[in-house]
Amino acid sequence: xHTPTPHTANAHRPSHPPASxxxxxxxxxxxxxxxxxxxxxxxxxxxxxxxxxxSATSAGAADLAPSELxxxxxxxxxxxxxxxxxxxxxxxxxxxxxxxxxxxxxxxxRSTKARKTAGELxxxxxxxxxxxxxxxx
Numbered sequence: 001x002h003t004p005t006p007h008t009a010n011a012h013r014p015s016h017p018p019a020s021x022x023x024x025x026x027x028x029x030x031x032x033x034x035x036x037x038x039x040x041x042x043x044x045x046x047x048x049x050x051x052x053x054x055s056a057t058s059a060g061a062a063d064l065a066p067s068e069l070x071x072x073x074x075x076x077x078x079x080x081x082x083x084x085x086x087x088x089x090x091x092x093x094x095x096x097x098x099x100x101x102x103x104x105x106x107x108x109x110r111s112t113k114a115r116k117t118a119g120e121l122x123x124x125x126x127x128x129x130x131x132x133x134x135x136x137x
Contacts, residue, residue: 039088045095046083049076052102061105064112068105072098 053072061069079094 039092041083041086041088042079042092042095045092045099046076046079049079049095049098049102052099052106056102056106056109059106059109060113061102061109063109065105065108068101068108072101072105075101 049072053069053076056065056069056072075094075098079091079098082088082091082094
Protein backbone atom coordinates (compact mmCIF):
# COMPACT_ATOMS: atom_id res chain seq x y z
CA UNK A 1 0.00 0.00 0.00
CA HIS A 2 1.20 3.46 -0.86
CA THR A 3 1.14 6.16 1.77
CA PRO A 4 1.11 9.65 0.42
CA THR A 5 4.01 11.83 1.26
CA PRO A 6 3.36 15.49 2.12
CA HIS A 7 4.49 16.48 -1.38
CA THR A 8 2.08 14.12 -3.22
CA ALA A 9 -0.83 14.92 -0.85
CA ASN A 10 -0.72 18.61 -1.86
CA ALA A 11 -0.59 17.73 -5.54
CA HIS A 12 -4.15 16.32 -5.42
CA ARG A 13 -5.65 19.15 -3.37
CA PRO A 14 -7.15 21.99 -5.50
CA SER A 15 -5.33 25.26 -5.15
CA HIS A 16 -7.25 28.51 -4.53
CA PRO A 17 -6.71 31.47 -6.84
CA PRO A 18 -5.09 34.49 -5.25
CA ALA A 19 -7.44 37.14 -3.86
CA SER A 20 -6.11 39.75 -6.29
CA UNK A 21 -7.20 37.57 -9.24
CA UNK A 22 -10.72 37.28 -7.80
CA UNK A 23 -10.93 41.05 -7.32
CA UNK A 24 -9.74 41.61 -10.90
CA UNK A 25 -12.32 39.16 -12.27
CA UNK A 26 -15.13 40.81 -10.32
CA UNK A 27 -14.03 44.26 -11.51
CA UNK A 28 -13.95 43.07 -15.13
CA UNK A 29 -17.40 41.52 -14.83
CA UNK A 30 -18.79 44.73 -13.35
CA UNK A 31 -17.20 46.81 -16.12
CA UNK A 32 -18.55 44.54 -18.86
CA UNK A 33 -22.03 44.63 -17.30
CA UNK A 34 -21.94 48.43 -17.03
CA UNK A 35 -20.87 48.81 -20.64
CA UNK A 36 -23.42 46.31 -21.91
CA UNK A 37 -26.33 48.00 -20.14
CA UNK A 38 -25.35 51.59 -20.98
CA UNK A 39 -28.19 53.46 -22.65
CA UNK A 40 -27.17 55.73 -25.53
CA UNK A 41 -28.00 59.42 -25.43
CA UNK A 42 -31.59 59.94 -26.61
CA UNK A 43 -30.67 62.32 -29.44
CA UNK A 44 -33.63 61.46 -31.68
CA UNK A 45 -36.10 61.49 -28.79
CA UNK A 46 -34.83 64.89 -27.64
CA UNK A 47 -35.23 66.28 -31.17
CA UNK A 48 -38.75 64.85 -31.43
CA UNK A 49 -39.71 66.38 -28.08
CA UNK A 50 -38.31 69.76 -29.12
CA UNK A 51 -40.20 69.60 -32.41
CA UNK A 52 -43.42 68.75 -30.58
CA UNK A 53 -42.98 71.72 -28.22
CA UNK A 54 -42.34 74.01 -31.19
CA SER A 55 -45.40 72.68 -33.01
CA ALA A 56 -47.59 73.14 -29.93
CA THR A 57 -46.34 76.69 -29.54
CA SER A 58 -47.14 77.40 -33.20
CA ALA A 59 -50.63 76.01 -32.69
CA GLY A 60 -51.30 78.59 -29.99
CA ALA A 61 -50.82 76.38 -26.95
CA ALA A 62 -49.17 79.23 -25.01
CA ASP A 63 -52.59 80.92 -24.87
CA LEU A 64 -54.99 77.99 -25.25
CA ALA A 65 -53.21 75.20 -23.30
CA PRO A 66 -50.64 76.97 -21.13
CA SER A 67 -50.36 74.39 -18.35
CA GLU A 68 -49.83 71.48 -20.76
CA LEU A 69 -47.22 73.46 -22.71
CA UNK A 70 -45.47 74.54 -19.50
CA UNK A 71 -45.32 70.88 -18.37
CA UNK A 72 -43.87 69.83 -21.75
CA UNK A 73 -41.22 72.55 -21.63
CA UNK A 74 -40.32 71.71 -18.02
CA UNK A 75 -39.85 68.02 -18.84
CA UNK A 76 -37.79 68.88 -21.90
CA UNK A 77 -35.52 71.07 -19.78
CA UNK A 78 -35.18 68.31 -17.20
CA UNK A 79 -34.37 65.84 -20.01
CA UNK A 80 -31.61 68.16 -21.26
CA UNK A 81 -30.16 68.32 -17.74
CA UNK A 82 -30.30 64.51 -17.52
CA UNK A 83 -28.45 64.17 -20.85
CA UNK A 84 -25.74 66.49 -19.56
CA UNK A 85 -25.47 64.35 -16.42
CA UNK A 86 -25.32 61.25 -18.65
CA UNK A 87 -28.51 59.88 -17.10
CA UNK A 88 -29.75 58.66 -20.45
CA UNK A 89 -32.57 56.42 -19.22
CA UNK A 90 -34.07 59.32 -17.27
CA UNK A 91 -33.51 61.67 -20.21
CA UNK A 92 -35.27 59.26 -22.58
CA UNK A 93 -38.27 58.95 -20.28
CA UNK A 94 -38.54 62.70 -19.75
CA UNK A 95 -38.18 63.41 -23.47
CA UNK A 96 -40.98 60.97 -24.28
CA UNK A 97 -43.18 62.52 -21.59
CA UNK A 98 -42.36 65.99 -22.89
CA UNK A 99 -43.35 64.98 -26.39
CA UNK A 100 -46.64 63.50 -25.14
CA UNK A 101 -47.42 66.63 -23.11
CA UNK A 102 -46.59 68.86 -26.07
CA UNK A 103 -48.83 66.77 -28.32
CA UNK A 104 -51.63 67.14 -25.75
CA UNK A 105 -51.06 70.90 -25.63
CA UNK A 106 -51.24 71.12 -29.43
CA UNK A 107 -54.39 69.01 -29.67
CA UNK A 108 -56.00 71.02 -26.86
CA UNK A 109 -55.15 74.30 -28.60
CA ARG A 110 -56.43 73.11 -31.98
CA SER A 111 -59.59 71.73 -30.37
CA THR A 112 -60.25 75.00 -28.58
CA LYS A 113 -59.78 76.91 -31.85
CA ALA A 114 -62.12 74.52 -33.65
CA ARG A 115 -64.82 74.90 -30.97
CA LYS A 116 -64.49 78.68 -31.14
CA THR A 117 -64.75 78.63 -34.94
CA ALA A 118 -67.77 76.31 -34.78
CA GLY A 119 -69.42 78.64 -32.28
CA GLU A 120 -68.80 81.64 -34.53
CA LEU A 121 -70.18 79.78 -37.55
CA UNK A 122 -73.23 78.75 -35.56
CA UNK A 123 -73.82 82.36 -34.56
CA UNK A 124 -73.42 83.51 -38.18
CA UNK A 125 -75.97 80.90 -39.29
CA UNK A 126 -78.40 82.06 -36.61
CA UNK A 127 -78.09 85.69 -37.74
CA UNK A 128 -78.59 84.72 -41.40
CA UNK A 129 -81.70 82.71 -40.52
CA UNK A 130 -83.16 85.68 -38.64
CA UNK A 131 -82.48 87.98 -41.59
CA UNK A 132 -84.09 85.51 -43.99
CA UNK A 133 -87.17 85.25 -41.76
CA UNK A 134 -87.48 89.03 -41.58
CA UNK A 135 -87.15 89.46 -45.32
CA UNK A 136 -89.69 86.70 -45.94
CA UNK A 137 -92.35 88.49 -43.87
